Amino acid sequence: MNADMNSGEPQFERIALIGIGLIGSSLAHVIRRRGLARHIAIATRSRATLDRARELNLGDSYHEAATEAARDADLVILCTPVGVYGTIAQDVAPVLKPGAIVSDVGSVKGSVVKQVQPHMRDGVHLVPAHPVAGTEYSGPDAGFATLFVNRWCIVTPPEGAEPGAVDAVVGFWKSCGSNVEIMTAEHHDLVLAITSHIPHLIAYNIVGTAADLESVTESEVIKFSAGGFRDFTRIAASDPTMWRDVFLHNKDAVLETLGRFSEDLSMLQRAIRWGDGDALFDLFTRTRAIRRSIIDIGQETATPNFGRDGEIVTKVDEASK
């Protein structure tokens, strides 16, 4: 997939993963499998999570302090919720070796530069990145080596970033199986607001609305969820801390995009109220084409119903044996 894979030489001597949730543990798997570093240093403040990472044999050394993992690392990747980046950057800055690269995997990018850059000394390179990949599961058990394969990773080098450091981060993600796109942090935050942040927000919101209705019981919502609701519950089961931080750290783009969403929804509401079937039909026709395109470029499966019927039927058949 990438020349680095077959060179026999790892890209980095030591990679430090600060935070070992879904993305951190997936990185640990792929770094190990593809030999991208000689040493994987793992840090997390949670003793239980660190113990679990050790049981899973995710790294080569395990640290409660981010500084201990980051010391002597060639590449430090922040894999924690975005809200604690500033604190971590401040902590690890003094121990970073000259030439070290600091990157991350956060779903917002403008805030990363704001939080981390002020702590970086000369000769240390900040190159933020965001692998657009994930599942609804979290924690060190959730990771798997193929999470990034054929997914996009967006790299957002700050102005004046060292080209060699940018190349190293781009090469790293290509070695993980990702396609890489470079853009500004500001544009990233706009793109992700519509493709990820607002979808999560309205998924969380409708699940909350459903739980709070008095006219329909929660057990009815659960029972009859196959009519569409259950599709939303997947992303509404994503990690709460991570998503709280995403919304707090991409406020402007989220509020702007949410305004557009609500405006469009008001138009649909009006069309329903006044019985304007043509307006509804026109929108419902347009939206089909977009799904087709997503399937065509390999970012989605064309299996009806995400293949769920097959799986559930199999389960039923098994149970009736």
Place this chain on the structure above:
Amino acid sequence: MNADMNSGEPQFERIALIGIGLIGSSLAHVIRRRGLARHIAIATRSRATLDRARELNLGDSYHEAATEAARDADLVILCTPVGVYGTIAQDVAPVLKPGAIVSDVGSVKGSVVKQVQPHMRDGVHLVPAHPVAGTEYSGPDAGFATLFVNRWCIVTPPEGAEPGAVDAVVGFWKSCGSNVEIMTAEHHDLVLAITSHIPHLIAYNIVGTAADLESVTESEVIKFSAGGFRDFTRIAASDPTMWRDVFLHNKDAVLETLGRFSEDLSMLQRAIRWGDGDALFDLFTRTRAIRRSIIDIGQETATPNFGRDGEIVTKVDEASK
């Protein structure tokens, strides 16, 4: 699964399917497979669809006129978009034989009684039903016999419905593999507004919003859809005519529920604007439990990411051979 399956005697002599899209063709498959009728009569106004149904060998007779299929039928099932029920009922009413049962599969139920009941003579029984099952595909090729297995079917008998006719419809859906729940049409329309209609509406809406942004290109939306957006495109690819009719025919419950959704969304918007992380975190935590319950009762798969990564990785591996 049901005593009828093993009795050797079909439940009905002749079943007429008026409309042969996803649900109609799935019914044709399951009626044939389980021997639920001696004769399946299929009607659709579209010549091309009728020809396709014949090629697929979905029935025993094929008719452009609903009256020809409904004549002598013991059970007539309307499988068209809800908006044309009134016209069909008016057409077929004169040819219905005494004791015939008229049912349907529509996603709204109050409107069915309003549209169909006025045309029904004494001795003909209207028993509306709604199988809460489907995929994003439509047309006679989309159907499959296991669509209804382990899914709920809601039966909404009008006041004073003949118990024997209700039992026959309930038995029919159990023979299709469904669990059956009986409720009023009014309550059905409230339950489905939150579990199905609003989810579809906001999915259609966000796909429309995304397509209309100037700051983010459509190709960027498609490329980076794995961040959450693509989950919404599945249900936003559903049949436009069917869904137009759903919204026009469940106006009151949809507008009421949409009001609640928008109110809750405004609260989230405010929490983001004012940086109220606790409010966000609380909601994001609550919503996880609901998904867990949906998985526990077998209405959803627990496979991470709907099992999509596995599939896409396989596709990539195949391609690289």
